[in-house]
Amino acid sequence: MVADRVKQVIPSKIRELSERAKKIENVISLGIGEPDFDTPVHIKEAAKKALDDGLTGYTENQGLFKVRKAISDRYMRLFSSDVHPQNILLTAGAYEAVYLAFMGLLNRGDEVLIPDPTFLCYENDAYMSDSVPVRFPLLEENSFRPAQDDMLEKINDKTKMLVLNYPSNPTGGVLEKSDYKMISDICEDHDLYLLSDDTYEEIVYDGYKPDCFLNYYDKTIITNSFSKNYAMTGWRVGFVVAEKEMLTPMLRIHQYAVSCLNTPALEGTYAALTSSQDCVHTMVKEYERRRNLIVAGLNKLPGVNCINPKGTFYCFANITKTGMTSREFSDFMLDNAKVVVVPGDAFGDRGEGFIRCSFATDYKKIEEALIRMENALKSI
Ligand SMILES: Cc1ncc(COP(=O)(O)O)c(C=O)c1O
The missing domain is CATH 3.40.640.10 (Type I PLP-dependent aspartate aminotransferase-like (Major domain))
Known part of the structure; x- marks a missing residue:
């Protein structure tokens, strides 16, 4: 039925995760790759x-x-x-x-x-x-x-x-x-x-x-x-x-x-x-404020290290010292902290050992997500 060239095309693992998260109440998503701002x-x-x-x-x-x-x-x-x-x-x-x-x-x-x-x-x-x-x-x-x-x-x-x-x-x-x-x-x-x-x-x-x-x-x-x-x-x-x-x-x-x-x-x-590009600058400034929050917060989590991203609204945190794989970490956070983070291996084998967190999410939600993740890791 399917053309050969389509057989290898892989369904997005991020969508799969979002579908699972939708079924859980009060979830905070750091999975999303989309601005949370409305179009100006x-x-x-x-x-x-x-x-x-x-x-x-x-x-x-x-x-x-x-x-x-x-x-x-x-x-x-x-x-x-x-x-x-x-x-x-x-x-x-x-x-x-x-x-x-x-x-x-x-x-x-x-x-x-x-x-x-x-x-x-x-x-x-x-x-x-x-x-x-x-x-x-x-x-x-x-x-x-x-x-x-x-x-x-x-x-x-x-x-x-x-x-x-x-x-x-x-x-x-x-x-x-x-x-x-x-x-x-x-x-x-x-x-x-x-x-x-x-x-x-x-x-x-x-x-x-x-x-x-x-x-x-x-x-x-x-x-x-x-x-x-x-x-x-x-x-x-x-x-x-x-x-x-x-x-x-x-x-x-x-x-x-x-x-x-x-x-x-x-x-x-x-x-x-x-028109004026102020709207872009305002959004970027807010992303930068959130980036500072999330990177500092992730680095405080036991076993997590995150380098400072200089662009995009993603950070890619190294979680190898937690002893979990990317998948395990992502599942653990969804089940125990109700926080969505994307396992790094969704982006290729070399992404194993990392998780991607999006900060195209409200500042307060990021604060709450960090508290939840810290509590979940401390409870192990
Ligand atoms: C690196 C990169 N390229 C391209 C795209 C696709 O963007 P667009 O909405 O313009 O199709 C995305 C979307 O997430 C992206 O992250």
């Missing part, structure tokens, strides 16, 4: 106005030009990168953007280097595109940044693409300035596509400023999204940036799979991009 009012108003103005028809396959132009201006503003609107394709979230890159650029048997641990979609997109995911480790002692030798070791004649996601889901790790050149050089030397999923690039702390691979390497494909920075997960707007030769095959798939995006959502996105 001016963005919603722009979408409502679009409906009232009758903007309800199809738009260009590649995406409403004015939104692409606003994205191009954003790249100039943030990274001094000269991105032409022609090199931008609007997609149904970063999910579709990543999927198109795999489907449009890889052939059966091509190998793709994917970090371990990392967000779940890359490996599954490899299966759907008949390419082969090859994992390389991201180690805690290296702040979950990729090490040159770990990547080089996995490269052979079949390797076609390297995938990275920084700031990283699930680790909260970021790249250092020197990493951009080191990674670009590897890709150039081995003629690889470099897919950089920059979904969390605006959710960063401690004054950290990410750089952009577009400034380093021509065969870069950027996937990005408005889901997290503007709290617009349900609007489904994201995009790809790439040179024409790479974007054209992606557009071909997009035009028959999706055709174009939801017009009111695009008007809302336009308002998001062209």
